[in-house]
Each structure stands twice: as C-alpha cells, then as structure tokens.
Amino acid sequence: MKSITVISGKGGTGKTILTASFAALAESKVMADCDVDAADLHLILKPEILKEEVFLGGQAAKIDKSKCIECDRCLDECRFDAISENFVVDPIDCEGCALCYHVCPVEAIEMIHSKQGRCYISKTRHGHMVHAKLGIAEENSGKLVALVRKHAREIAERENIEYVIVDGPPGIGCPVISAITGASLVLAVTEPTVSGLHDLKRVVGLANHFGIKALVCVNKHDLNPAYTRQIELHCQEVDAEFVGKISFDTVITKAMLNAQSVVEYQPDSSVSEQIKSIWQRVDEVARTLP
C-alpha cells in the first residue's frame, strides 16, 4: 500500500479538483479528505456514509461557581487569557492545557471534552472514502487528520488496495504535517503566480524537511508561461520532479458545477489529457518507491 498526498501551500490552486480526477483514474484506491476544516471532496464524490465516529479532540476548562473561592490562582497561571475577571472560561480562548484544573486549590475546575468532530467511512462510485467534519470554531484538526489517515490505511490494508490518495489542506502547519505523515510521496499543485511560487517553495521545503519525495504540477499554466517556466527551474534546483501542467480552462468549473471530476465530465478534453498524464507519472514514480 502506498500513500499519495496532494498539497499546495497556497489555497485554491486545484488540490481537490485534481484529487477527484485521481479518484476516477486510479484503479485500486481509498480516498481520504484530510482538509477537515474546509472539506470539499465530498461535493464531487458524493459519498454514502457507512460508518460514523465521533471525534473527541480538545477539551476546555469549566469553573464551578458554587465551589470557586475566587483565589485568582487560575487567572494568574493561565497564559491564554482564557479566564475572565469574574471566573468564566472562554472555551474558544481555552487551549485545554488543564493547568488551571491542576492549580485550583478547591477542585472547582473540570475539564470538559466539549469540542467535537466527526469522522466518516463512506462508499462512493470510486470506492471507499474516509472524510471528516471538524466542529465549527474548533481545534486539533491535526489529530482529526491523523484519524482520517488511519481509517483509510486500515481499509487499504484490509482489502489489499494499492493506494491511499489524500486530499491535503492548504498551508504548512499542523494539519498539513499530519496529512503528509507516512506519505510515500506528495504532489504539490501550484499556479504560475508570484504567490504560487512563494508558497510552493515553503511547502516543498516542508516535504524535504520530513524526507518525503515531492512532485510538482502547475495549474492554469498558460496564465503566465514565464512563471510556469520559473517554477520548472525551481523544481530542478530543489530536486522535485516537475510532472506536468494543466491549462486555464472553464471546463474545470463546469465539471465542479456538475459534481463530477474533469476526467469524468469531459474525458477527451485537453485538461483531462493533461491530468491523465500527471496521474500516469505519479503512479510510475510511486511504484518505484519502497
């Protein structure tokens, strides 16, 4: 079993569009949507939920006013300014470190797992999919990402499936690190803009830091051919293989509006051909990896 994570650094470069096409192209795969705080893959793959699991992520402190003696210990120690002058904890500011719970001399503080998310195991027209929904305004998305990955991996191992294909989150922080953990390779999708190149450098740097092989492709390549060229040159410098480019084409939005991947919506379009060629190369490279 091999795991491929699609990432981008910059948001909105086309991770989910590409991942959805890979779902249609790969023969043996489990899909995992690890962009748990703004998940979109389900809009294309239309999963039918088979199993649902409640995810208890973080926790927040709660002060029992009937026990509190207003000694200020919790207020003094809290580094997140989460406790108000009248001893009420703001669950959004609370980091869940439980220091207040430990220092309270009268046991007036309780730690409550109020923060929830959900993880789903589903079936789609392209096989199994694992996805999740982080509770609104909540934290610990890295842990929820790890849970999604774990379930996807278990299904792949149990059913002898070749690939886990992961739709990653934007950025380079905790959910991204969690989404690329254990990946055989990452595919970074970027766009030919100053911002796209700036962000690509950081996300490829992240993959390198963790010793994960990075492949790169450019979406909307014809928007700025000079920048596309610069991205290709950067890939040579950092030893990340450039695996293809996708044209700036309205067919991508039309497919999305139709709840289909591009390769299903217009299999003979040039964009579909470009995506197929990218998948082919990703598949070839993945096969050479341990």
Add this chain to the structure above:
Amino acid sequence: MIISIASGKGGTGKTTLATNLALSIGKCQLLDCDVEEPNSHIFIKPRLIRSRSVSLPVPKVDDKKCTYCGKCSEVCQFSALAVIRKNVLVFQELCHGCGACSILCPVDAIWEVEREIGVMEIGQAGDVHFIHGLMRISEAMSPPLIKAVKNEAEKDMVTIIDAPPGTSCPVIEAVKDSDFCVLVTEPTPFGLNDLVLAVEMLRILEIPFAVVLNRSDVGDDKVDEYCEKEDIPILMKIPMDRELAEAYSEGIPFVEAKPEWKEKFADLYNNIIRMV
C-alpha cells in the same frame, strides 16, 4: 477599527481584497496573519523597517533535580513530554507553552527556554503600515505567531487583517476581536460549502460580517441565493477578468492595474464603516 478578511476556501481572493482595500483608504495598517503562507507583501512591497524573532517557551529539565516521577508527562495535555526510565524526552514541536510541566513539577526540576517558531517583519509602503509573520518551516502551530503579529500592531489605527484559509484555530486567532469580517468567496459549489462553514464560525464568534464575491460570473447563483436567505449582504462583486488574473500573477495590485477600482474599494470601506 479592525476589519479582517477571511474565507473558508483558500484561493478565493483574501489577499487581493486585503491588499487593495489597504491601498485604497489612505493611512492604515495591514497585518498579514496567514503566517504559514503569507502573500500580502508581494503586492504591498513594503520597505522593511525591522524584524524580530518570535518564540514560545519550552521545557528544559534539570537532570540533577529530576526524580523521574512522571508528573510532567502526566499533566501535559499535548504529549510533549515523555518519561522513559531515567530520561525525560521533550518533543518541542508539540509544546503549546502552557507552563503546566514546570509549574507543577514537585521538585522544581523544569525551567523554560525560548524556542523560535518564526519571525515577524515590520515595514511601510506609502500610507500602509505593514506587519506580517513568517512561520518557520516544520513548525506545527501558527496561532502564537498570529497573536504576536496582532500584538505588534499600532493601536488606534485602521487595521486590515489578511487571515489564513479554513475555519479552525489559526483563522479564529486571526479574526477574533475584529469589528467586522469580510468573507471572500466564489460562486461555485466549493465556494458555497466553505462559505457556510465560515459563516457558522463567525456567528459563534459574534463578529458582524458580509460577503465579497470574487470571479462572480464563473459559476452559478447558489451563493447569491444563500446570502439572500440568510440575510447576508454582498458588498462587492468582482467579475472574472483575465487581465486582472495576469496582473495578480505578476504581483501587481488590482488598483494599480485598473485604477478605476480604487474608488470601488474606498466605497466598500465606507459601506463597512456604516455597518459597524
């Protein structure tokens, strides 16, 4: 007056809106709080005034005092410490800097040292005072750096915040305490799905908000319908324009490529002021 620019979905135009707004309203400050992938500086091109390192406290264990009782790893909610026989392992990237291990150590064997998580750069470009954070690659947690950027801001100045994408902790850190939040989206199924999540987030945070629709002519009417149903004002629609997309790709701000838009951004600002 603090106006934050957010969106559930990435790449909808947060930075475009934040930078052009800042360039259209005279004296103001722009805080780029997307510290994982900051891009505002590409368009603002600020002259760097100073930079400084931002750090978090992490535990350091005194082997002479430590009795390996395991209390520190027991109280740490983030699994940043593990006691294995006569060894205390510290996983710095997991540490939230809460201080529980050092404060609760029964023999005072833990003190804290500063560990750099990123840098902050402060600059100026014309009327725009500029601050952004740049998180160190391989760091997991951006909220402390976002907080540091916000703490560095000038008080009593009109402030525009460019927030990271998503709806979880980094976004919340960036938008909280804002007087108003503008959600930028596009009229596609992804744009709508993520807008709904961002709206739910802002309602929990009790921040007043409105929507700006970018590439407003590329998709369908579902975002319009949703906003009408939910009584959310759409303050501006920016049509898809190849020329603007090309200017963006070169790092040229919208209002420079098409100066007639400057007035529209100034109007947008005045509309926001009226709503607050």
